[in-house]
Amino acid sequence: xxxxxxxxxxxxxxxxxxxxxxxxxxxxxxxxxxxxxxxxxxxxxxxxxxxxxxxxxxxxxxxxxxxxxxxxxxxxxxxxxxxxxxxxxxxxxxxxxxxxxxxxxxxxxxxxxxxxxxxxxxxxxxxxxxxxxxxxxxxxxxxxxxxxxxxxxxxxxxxxxxxxxxxxxxxxxxxxxxxxxxxxxxxxxxxxxxxxxxxxxxxxxxxxxxxxxx
Amino acid sequence: xxxxxxxxxxxxxxxxxxxxxxxxxxxxxxxxxxxxxxxxxxxxxxxxxxxxxxxxxxxxxxxxxxxxxxxxxxxxxxxxxxxxxxxxxxxxxxxxxxxxxxxxxxxxxxxxxxxxxxxxxxxxxxxxxxxxxxxxxxxxxxxxxxxxxxxxxxxxxxxxxxxxxxxxxxxxxxxxxxxxxxxxxxxxxxxxxxxxxxxxxxxxxxxxxxxxxxxxxxxxxxxxxxxxxxxxxxxxxxxxxxxxxxxxxxxxxxxxxxxxxxxxxxxxxxxxxxxxxxxxxxxxxxxxxxxxxxxxxxxxxxxxxxxxxxxxxxxxxxxxxxxxxxxxxxxxxxxxxxxxxxxxxxxxxxxxxxxxxxxxxxxxxxxxx
Numbered sequence: 001x002x003x004x005x006x007x008x009x010x011x012x013x014x015x016x017x018x019x020x021x022x023x024x025x026x027x028x029x030x031x032x033x034x035x036x037x038x039x040x041x042x043x044x045x046x047x048x049x050x051x052x053x054x055x056x057x058x059x060x061x062x063x064x065x066x067x068x069x070x071x072x073x074x075x076x077x078x079x080x081x082x083x084x085x086x087x088x089x090x091x092x093x094x095x096x097x098x099x100x101x102x103x104x105x106x107x108x109x110x111x112x113x114x115x116x117x118x119x120x121x122x123x124x125x126x127x128x129x130x131x132x133x134x135x136x137x138x139x140x141x142x143x144x145x146x147x148x149x150x151x152x153x154x155x156x157x158x159x160x161x162x163x164x165x166x167x168x169x170x171x172x173x174x175x176x177x178x179x180x181x182x183x184x185x186x187x188x189x190x191x192x193x194x195x196x197x198x199x200x201x202x203x204x205x206x207x208x209x210x211x212x213x214x
Numbered sequence: 215x216x217x218x219x220x221x222x223x224x225x226x227x228x229x230x231x232x233x234x235x236x237x238x239x240x241x242x243x244x245x246x247x248x249x250x251x252x253x254x255x256x257x258x259x260x261x262x263x264x265x266x267x268x269x270x271x272x273x274x275x276x277x278x279x280x281x282x283x284x285x286x287x288x289x290x291x292x293x294x295x296x297x298x299x300x301x302x303x304x305x306x307x308x309x310x311x312x313x314x315x316x317x318x319x320x321x322x323x324x325x326x327x328x329x330x331x332x333x334x335x336x337x338x339x340x341x342x343x344x345x346x347x348x349x350x351x352x353x354x355x356x357x358x359x360x361x362x363x364x365x366x367x368x369x370x371x372x373x374x375x376x377x378x379x380x381x382x383x384x385x386x387x388x389x390x391x392x393x394x395x396x397x398x399x400x401x402x403x404x405x406x407x408x409x410x411x412x413x414x415x416x417x418x419x420x421x422x423x424x425x426x427x428x429x430x431x432x433x434x435x436x437x438x439x440x441x442x443x444x445x446x447x448x449x450x451x452x453x454x455x456x457x458x459x460x461x462x463x464x465x466x467x468x469x470x471x472x473x474x475x476x477x478x479x480x481x482x483x484x485x486x487x488x489x490x491x492x493x494x495x496x497x498x499x500x501x502x503x504x505x506x507x508x509x510x511x512x513x514x515x516x517x518x519x520x521x522x523x524x525x526x527x528x529x530x531x532x533x534x535x536x537x538x539x540x541x542x543x544x545x546x547x548x549x550x551x552x553x554x555x556x557x558x559x560x561x562x563x564x565x566x567x568x569x570x571x572x573x574x575x576x577x578x579x580x581x582x583x
Contacts, residue, residue: 119335122295122406123349123396124325126317133348137339213380214338 002185005172010192012086013168016161017154020093024150027098029143031057032105033131043117043127057099065096065157069164089166093157101150108142109135141212148204152197159193169193245270246308246404246436247294253302254289254460263289264460267303273403276430276437278447278468280483281457287440290457291406294438295327296320307404325353328397328435332409334389336381336396342368343377346395353400367395371425387418394425398433405429407439411446419443423450444487448472448543456480469546473515474575491552491579495536499580508581509556510565511536514573520549528568532556554582 031053037043038050060068069092073083076091112135120134136143159170169189177186252267264286271277279287292298293305296312304311312323336345346367350360368374371391381389390410397405407426411419427450430437441447447454447468454472455465456479464477475481490496499511509532514525519540526533538551551573558565562578569576 113335115331115333115335116337118297119329119331120348121297122324122327122329123352124321124400125349125352126321129352133352134337138337140339211339214382 006169006188006192009167009169009172009189010196012166013155013158013162013170013196016086016089016093016158016166016168017151020090020097020158021147021151021154023090023094024097024101024154025147027094028101028105028150029136031098031102032109032143033135035102035106036109036135037127037131043130057102060095060099061103063096065092066160068092068096069161084165086167089158089161089168093154093161096157097150097154100153101146104146104149105139105143108139108146111142112138141208144204144208144211148201148208151200151204155193155197155200244272245306246273247271247438248306248309249290249293249303250306251303252290252293252300252305254286254293254298255301262301262460264293264300265302267460267462269455269462269465271436271438272453273436274430274434275452276427276439276450278451278454279438279440279457280442280444280447280454282479282483283442285457286460287442287457288408289460291408291438291440294404294406295324295329325349325400326402327404327406328400328402329406329408330390330393330397330410332412334381334386334393334413336389336392338381340380341377342373342379342381342384342392345381345392346399349396349399363399364395367398370398370429371395385418386414387422390414390418390422391425394422394429398429401433402435404436404438407437407441409441410439412441412443419446420449426450444472444484448487448541452544456483467544469517469543469548472543473517473548473550488550492537495552495582498582500582501580503562503581504583506560507557508583509534509554510558510562510581511552511554511579512565512569513577513579514549514551514553514569515575516549516551516572517546517574518549519547520551520573525551525553525572528572529553529555529565530568531558531565552579 034053035050035057038046038053040047063071072092072095076088077083079091080087082088116134116138117130120130125133158166158168159173162168162170162172163174165171169192173186173189176182177189248271249267249269252264253262254264255262267290279290281287289298293300294307296305296315300313304313306312307323312320315323337348340348343364346364347360350363355363364377365374368377371394373388373391373395376384376388381392384392393410405426410426411422414422423446426437426439429435439446439451451468453466454468456463456471456477458477458479464471464475464480471480472484472487475484491499495511500508503510514520520538532555534554534556536552536554538549540547540549542548555565566576566578
């Protein structure tokens with residue numbers, strides 16, 4: 001029975017983290033590209049837009065996750081129809097992870113040598129070619145590294161979401177480990193989380209290293 | 215497409231040129247790239263980076279731009295493919311003003327102009343093959359044609375066996391060869407070289423210059439290069455312009471400018487190439503003759519091979535050769551001699567007059583006892 005409960009918790013955690021990190025990836029990269037290219041001297045220079053998006057990202061980055069989660073409850077109900085369970089946790093997790101990941105990806109995109117952009121312009125690339133063929137491939141190792149950090153941060157946050165009824169390993173640790181003083185459950189959950197994070201970190205590092213041809 | 219306005223042929227204002235360039239001035243309709251009153255001021259900078267540039271670059275020539283760092287070479291070169299937007303004046307390519315081009319026409323223009331860079335600027339995440347193929351890919355060229363083109367160019371630059379390698383695994387010279395292959399995939403009419411050999415060792419530089427010369431002759435494309443290495447200009451350029459503080463201070467055929475530089479900046483830039491005076495002589499040179507027996511020391515430049523018997527006969531007195539040599543610039547021999555003439559200190563004027571009959575450029579270095 002315990003094995004089943006722990007596996008269910010693991011599955012819930014993986015589902016929450018998997019879905020929210022995937023959405024964060026799909027939304028965060030365009031946001032990062034927007035932040036870099038609309039900046040002064042960028043290929044789609046638009047200072048006002050840049051400032052608005054930048055302020056938006058900073059706003060969400062500055063709210064602690066626990067508060068964000070509670071504050072978003074009405075919005076969450078609007079989107080998934082419930083404020084309880086795995087899918088209800090996905091909404092605040094995604095909203096917290098997207099700006100976080102966007103900022104990390106932005107740093108990698110900014111590190112792309114300006115000479116490469118100049119070379120691309122000189123060879124007759126349109127601006128979206130530069131994004132697609134130069135900025136993203138050149139920044140990819142850094143973006144993969146940043147995504148790994150984001151996933152690990154999401155595992156962290158998902159435990160907090162567990163505490164308000166989202167399920168997952170965090171929920172199990174809180175209910176059985178903390179509220180019922182069952183230290184065996186607590187240690188098992190900790191061990192599972194350590195292994196999970198290690199696997200993700202190792203996989204991410206290896207992928208980033210393989211992609212880096214510099 | 216409403217290209218009528220952009221295709222207008224502008225009327226040419228009179229271009230003030232230094233006197234010596236007057237005779238060499240190309241016909242306007244020969245100009246491949248033409249700068250008219252070009253100026254560039256960067257925001258927040260009082261001193262303009264470029265001002266009043268009037269130049270014609272002819273079709274098929276190798277044209278050099280030299281100057282000290284910060285003289286505006288790089289800005290000038292980049293106005294040709296509009297990586298740099300001029301603040302004043304115009305740039306004409308084949309008589310067409312490129313200033314009003316929208317993105318479509320600018321992209322089309324840039325595909326007619328290849329460019330190579332000091333730091334190569336290759337995509338690190340792409341193989342040699344993919345780097346060379348990229349310009350064709352973004353232009354929507356069909357795959358079969360792309361493959362044929364990339365293979366031919368990697369053959370041309372001698373890197374056919376390296377096509378699956380990433381740039382990080384190549385030497386500097388090999389990287390620049392990839393850069394050249396990439397710059398040539400669209401069969402450009404103009405090749406811009408931005409300090410293309412400045413990061414390379416002398417041997418590699420020579421081989422890259424050889425390749426550029428070969429491409430220029432075989433494909434007939436116009437090469438515009440900027441460099442701070444005078445030897446590069448001497449070795450492959452036909453004409454040269456010297457920039458200083460964003461202005462043209464001297465221009466002409468390379469062998470003439472190198473043979474007798476007129477402007478102080480040009481002289482300074484060329485000094486390393488011109489052979490120093492022997493230290494002992496340098497130390498004993500006096501600005502005026504101290505007595506009637508003092509020897510006059512002259513630097514003589516001869517376009518062609520110097521006929522020494524003529525020199526000795528013409529100068530009279532006791533002529534000693536202190537230093538001398540002949541170098542070849544393009545197809546021109548250039549003789550450079552330093553001689554001393556003893557027993558004629560009282561008649562410097564006469565000696566100079568006779569020396570000028572023999573040499574194309576005469577400079578008095580001083581007197582020795």
